[in-house]
Amino acid sequence: MTFHIRRAPPRRSVLRGAVNGIAVGFTLPFLDCFLTDNGTAEAATGRPLPVRFGTWYWGLGHTPNHAVKTKNQTGEGIEFLTECEPLKKHMHRLNHYSGFNMPLDGRSNYTHFTGWVASRTGSAPGSNFEIPAPTIDLLIADQIGTRQRFLTIDASSCGIARENYSARSTNNRAAAEISPLNLYARLFGAEFVDPNMADFKPDPQVLVRKSVLTAFNDQSKALATKIGSADKARLDEYFTSIRQIEQQLDLQMQQPEPNMACSVPASPAPDGAEQNMPMGLEVETVVTNHKIMSKMLAMAVACNQTNVVNMVFSDNFSHMRRPGQTYTHHLLTHEETWDKDLGYQPVAFWFNCRTMQALATYIETFDAIKEGNGTLLDNMLIYAVTETNYARVHSIDGVPAYTIGTAGGRLKTGMHVVGNGDPITRIGLTLMQTMGLSLDKWGTKSLQTSKPISEILV
Amino acid sequence: MLKRVVIASFATLTLAACGEPEPVVKGAAPMLRLHTEAQYRNAIADVFGTQVVVGGSFDPLIRTNGLLTVGSAAGAITPAGLEQYDRRARTIAAQVVSEVNRDVLIPCTPADAKRADAACAAEFFSRVGKFLYRRPLTDLELKTPVTVAGEIAATTGSFYSGISAGLSGMLVSPAFLFAIETTETDSGGKPRLDAYSKASRLSFLLWNSGPDEPLMAAAESGAIHTDKAVAAQVDRMLTSPKVEAGLRAFFNDMLAFDEFAKIEKDSIIYPSFSLAVAEDSREQTLRTILDVVFTNNGDYRDIFTTRKTFMSGPLGRIYRIPVDRPDGGWMPYEFPENDPRAGLLTHVSFAALYSHPGRSSPTIRGRAIRESLLCQRVPDPPGDVDFSLFNDPNSPNKTARDRLTAHSVEPACAGCHKLTDPVGLAMEQIDGAGQYRTEESGVTIDPSGDLDGVAYTDAKGLGVAMSRNPAVPACVVNRLYSYATNKAPERDERDFMAYLEKDFADNGYRLTRLLRTIATSNALFTVTPAPQQTAAVTN
Numbered sequence A: 001m002t003f004h005i006r007r008a009p010p011r012r013s014v015l016r017g018a019v020n021g022i023a024v025g026f027t028l029p030f031l032d033c034f035l036t037d038n039g040t041a042e043a044a045t046g047r048p049l050p051v052r053f054g055t056w057y058w059g060l061g062h063t064p065n066h067a068v069k070t071k072n073q074t075g076e077g078i079e080f081l082t083e084c085e086p087l088k089k090h091m092h093r094l095n096h097y098s099g100f101n102m103p104l105d106g107r108s109n110y111t112h113f114t115g116w117v118a119s120r121t122g123s124a125p126g127s128n129f130e131i132p133a134p135t136i137d138l139l140i141a142d143q144i145g146t147r148q149r150f151l152t153i154d155a156s157s158c159g160i161a162r163e164n165y166s167a168r169s170t171n172n173r174a175a176a177e178i179s180p181l182n183l184y185a186r187l188f189g190a191e192f193v194d195p196n197m198a199d200f201k202p203d204p205q206v207l208v209r210k211s212v213l214t215a216f217n218d219q220s221k222a223l224a225t226k227i228g229s230a231d232k233a234r235l236d237e238y239f240t241s242i243r244q245i246e247q248q249l250d251l252q253m254q255q256p257e258p259n260m261a262c263s264v265p266a267s268p269a270p271d272g273a274e275q276n277m278p279m280g281l282e283v284e285t286v287v288t289n290h291k292i293m294s295k296m297l298a299m300a301v302a303c304n305q306t307n308v309v310n311m312v313f314s315d316n317f318s319h320m321r322r323p324g325q326t327y328t329h330h331l332l333t334h335e336e337t338w339d340k341d342l343g344y345q346p347v348a349f350w351f352n353c354r355t356m357q358a359l360a361t362y363i364e365t366f367d368a369i370k371e372g373n374g375t376l377l378d379n380m381l382i383y384a385v386t387e388t389n390y391a392r393v394h395s396i397d398g399v400p401a402y403t404i405g406t407a408g409g410r411l412k413t414g415m416h417v418v419g420n421g422d423p424i425t426r427i428g429l430t431l432m433q434t435m436g437l438s439l440d441k442w443g444t445k446s447l448q449t450s451k452p453i454s455e456i457l458v
Numbered sequence B: 001m002l003k004r005v006v007i008a009s010f011a012t013l014t015l016a017a018c019g020e021p022e023p024v025v026k027g028a029a030p031m032l033r034l035h036t037e038a039q040y041r042n043a044i045a046d047v048f049g050t051q052v053v054v055g056g057s058f059d060p061l062i063r064t065n066g067l068l069t070v071g072s073a074a075g076a077i078t079p080a081g082l083e084q085y086d087r088r089a090r091t092i093a094a095q096v097v098s099e100v101n102r103d104v105l106i107p108c109t110p111a112d113a114k115r116a117d118a119a120c121a122a123e124f125f126s127r128v129g130k131f132l133y134r135r136p137l138t139d140l141e142l143k144t145p146v147t148v149a150g151e152i153a154a155t156t157g158s159f160y161s162g163i164s165a166g167l168s169g170m171l172v173s174p175a176f177l178f179a180i181e182t183t184e185t186d187s188g189g190k191p192r193l194d195a196y197s198k199a200s201r202l203s204f205l206l207w208n209s210g211p212d213e214p215l216m217a218a219a220e221s222g223a224i225h226t227d228k229a230v231a232a233q234v235d236r237m238l239t240s241p242k243v244e245a246g247l248r249a250f251f252n253d254m255l256a257f258d259e260f261a262k263i264e265k266d267s268i269i270y271p272s273f274s275l276a277v278a279e280d281s282r283e284q285t286l287r288t289i290l291d292v293v294f295t296n297n298g299d300y301r302d303i304f305t306t307r308k309t310f311m312s313g314p315l316g317r318i319y320r321i322p323v324d325r326p327d328g329g330w331m332p333y334e335f336p337e338n339d340p341r342a343g344l345l346t347h348v349s350f351a352a353l354y355s356h357p358g359r360s361s362p363t364i365r366g367r368a369i370r371e372s373l374l375c376q377r378v379p380d381p382p383g384d385v386d387f388s389l390f391n392d393p394n395s396p397n398k399t400a401r402d403r404l405t406a407h408s409v410e411p412a413c414a415g416c417h418k419l420t421d422p423v424g425l426a427m428e429q430i431d432g433a434g435q436y437r438t439e440e441s442g443v444t445i446d447p448s449g450d451l452d453g454v455a456y457t458d459a460k461g462l463g464v465a466m467s468r469n470p471a472v473p474a475c476v477v478n479r480l481y482s483y484a485t486n487k488a489p490e491r492d493e494r495d496f497m498a499y500l501e502k503d504f505a506d507n508g509y510r511l512t513r514l515l516r517t518i519a520t521s522n523a524l525f526t527v528t529p530a531p532q533q534t535a536a537v538t539n
Helices: A082-093 A114-121 A136-144 A180-188 A204-226 A229-252 A283-302 A329-335 A346-367 A425-434 B002-016 B037-048 B068-074 B079-096 B118-132 B139-156 B159-171 B195-207 B213-221 B227-238 B242-254 B257-262 B275-295 B300-304 B313-319 B348-353 B362-373 B400-407 B411-425 B459-468 B471-485 B491-506 B511-519 B531-538
Strands: A014-019 A022-027 A052-057 A094-098 A153-156 A308-312 A380-385 A401-404 A415-418 B032-034 B178-180 B183-185 B191-193 B308-311 B331-334 B449-451 B454-456
Touching: A052 A136, A052 A283, A082 A094, A082 A346, A082 A401, A114 A136, A114 A380, A114 A425, A136 A308, A136 A425, A153 A180, A153 A283, A180 A283, A204 A229, A204 B079, A204 B139, A204 B159, A229 B032, A229 B079, A283 A308, A283 A346, A329 A346, A346 A380, A346 A401, A380 A425, A401 A425, B032 B068, B037 B079, B037 B118, B037 B242, B068 B471, B079 B159, B118 B139, B118 B159, B139 B159, B191 B195, B195 B213, B195 B227, B195 B242, B195 B471, B195 B511, B213 B227, B227 B242, B227 B511, B242 B257, B242 B275, B242 B471, B242 B511, B257 B275, B257 B348, B275 B300, B275 B308, B275 B313, B275 B348, B275 B511, B300 B459, B300 B471, B308 B313, B313 B348, B348 B362, B362 B400, B362 B411, B400 B411, B411 B449, B449 B459, B454 B459, B471 B491, B471 B511, B491 B511
Parallel strands: A052 A308, A052 A380, A094 A415, A153 A308
Antiparallel strands: A014 A022, A094 A401, A380 A401, B032 B178, B183 B191, B308 B331, B449 B454
8 A cells, every 4th residue: 555544524515406407416615625724714705715735847856066055954944056046035935855865676767757756656666657656646636626626737838748747547647738728728718617706607508518427427337347357447537537527517506615816817818829829848938838827827726726736847858948959958967068167067057047947936926816814825835846856867866846835834934854865755745744634654665654744844 | 443453452362372370369358448549530530520620638648569559458537638528529519410510410300409309319329329339329328318318408499409418428438438348258158359349459450440331230240250251341441541541540650650749849950840841741751651551562661761752842841852732732752763861761750750859869769760660679778877978078079979989888878879879870861850961060970880780871771771670570560460459469479470470471571461461360359358257258
């Protein structure tokens, strides 16, 4: 077993009735399953605000000795160096983690893959494509996200849909949204219901969809009797997906929980400009799309569309490039000439700096949305992690990580947390416990831990 | 017509040339396989026509044994993926019942378009359902959409809204999204694929799509369980234009041409490269391969040496060849004998796809040749490579060969780079956008090398060496059989693979022959029952 969850029985009420003569059953609104402990409340309703979770991914780690000054022990204060200059002003909003290792028990370090898989699943992969356990965001989403329209929203600004670091298993991995326009349509298109609208009326079409899915779902269950046990598990995943869509539809039949922080954004492209929105790996395109998508993700959270958002800034091999340059970010980390005076590879370093600017933008985007007495970031916990410590040599011990936000006042911030060689899963375990999962250990083999990081808990 | 003649005479030859008995294989359990994006699109096009637009994105599959089709046997549907299927289903259903299409696509007219019509709905759903599910519907499977259509028609006052709702439900059903194989016992008490599962294996192999009416009829009558009927169906299917689509799908998968969806080139370094060039380069290579192996029923190995190809306007700018096609279409083209290009390794597609956005990559190209075309595994790079030689500011290395030679002295890297680099370096006279060049950084490029002991002087010569390498035909045999069975060949299938390789060689490396041999083999249909199915049969 990878983890042990003691979960309370679902507290859901079911309303049964009929719309236009079609029988229907859907859950009543229930958004207080996971709320802040610090008394932060939504002014309009007086209800406590929920805490939400997110991940932020960047490829190729940091430049050693030029990102964050090394510390020997955990303590307050983070000394950001040139590469992380943009994070300085946000030090009080985040924690930095260093010195956490990834023991592989003899398994290979599959370059640029093992790192993200181990940190997010708690298990080392046995091949360069295996995802041996569900990623942390989905474990948390199963706890806090099932009463929202979307369990998670996964976006990537680097233009590669399959580079989504959220998965249930090797073969159960959704494509990330890579188009700002498609992301907008999915979140705020025709099926979006504004939580602050005054005169909510359920859309009969939603009920039709629910009715159709339910009818076919019941019929399809007979298929499970015709297949072997191994395939049955995959069919079960299908039925789980159906249930999640049914739940989405249930929620669309209800008056959404109001949130004054919600302000429906404008479409990222004015009419007729759809064809002119670039996507791809040119670095300024990535930065632009990241900024647009970040705003949409933040507002998706504020508008109660989802409680879990995953953002990939650059892929695990960081194929980002600068116009006219023959070397991509990844190639630069291996082949760029080492500058003895500077002590690093200058252009690869430039990409790393640009990446940390993007992380600062992400933080600022969530912090710019007022919610309750503070900002949306106060009610978030974002786990930002990469796959290598030093990409030039593919080292995975000491992979840098950040947590951003206090999770509604549950986590201290402004801390530099030193792992002293402990498994990186200590971070994940701490985050999951902070987000309300009742698990006492996480990970497999030498990556397994039962030690949360108590120094950062309030 | 030419294709039909070629295939028909080839089929006659095949029947006359029966030789060695087919080695017996153990078989695998029947599968639950998620349809690929291409198979989904083909199914919709087959049933409703190409005028129905299929949009949205599909969850990624894991390439397994070199093929996404094999990976699809383990494919699952995520909630986000199902959301896409659901949206897509509603969009397709709306198009089918639109005023423009309903008279053509719905075989009956309701007595009153404002009310439910169970008879008309049943006629429609039983007809399309048979092809969407690739078998007749069970009573419950027909009753469900008819009931849904009736209820929705009653509440919305529109028969067609009801049909749309019922159809959208069918299109998100696992019976449509997955190929679900089932077994039965034959008269000797042995497990076998049921007739419709067998029909689907044939049609997805040959057409990358579901069975048509005659194949369904062969399944319905049970004739498909005889060798004679299978051979007749295969020969009929091999004369269908759909074979071309099937072969395209196979080579698209084998060459990993799905990667074109994310190809990107730097517009400053390669101003001639565009999205149109990328799309046309893929099409050029597929057309060239099909011209060799299908239209002319030639030797598969000739795809590495042929000077014959096809050219479009956008490609002409990369190849520096005038293309006088004001209609934007294609024209046959033959590289001159003294041209440095011949065969697919010199095509823009292969060179550009297996390169970086701003430069070529002998290592990536070499790996693609080894893995995709020779079926040889190149190990993943070690995690602890010393790149200090690359990082030396005093390095004199100017060409890719210089850099990789320096790299190969690192023991941890040498093993793999010896596999990839010599063949990859042969293509260095073609840059990252597929343009011919003779120099890099002012230094003359040396594209010479050897493939498993066969020397060559450039990429064209590498193509000749490839065409003579026994691993080349063995690889396409491996891949085509994997493609047919959705799994990598097992240990117990070695004799069968050797049998296929010999048959392929004995018949001039004709791919259509190989396709037919696999399609008519017992191995294609041999299964072991899934544990639960054994119990069900016993009971």
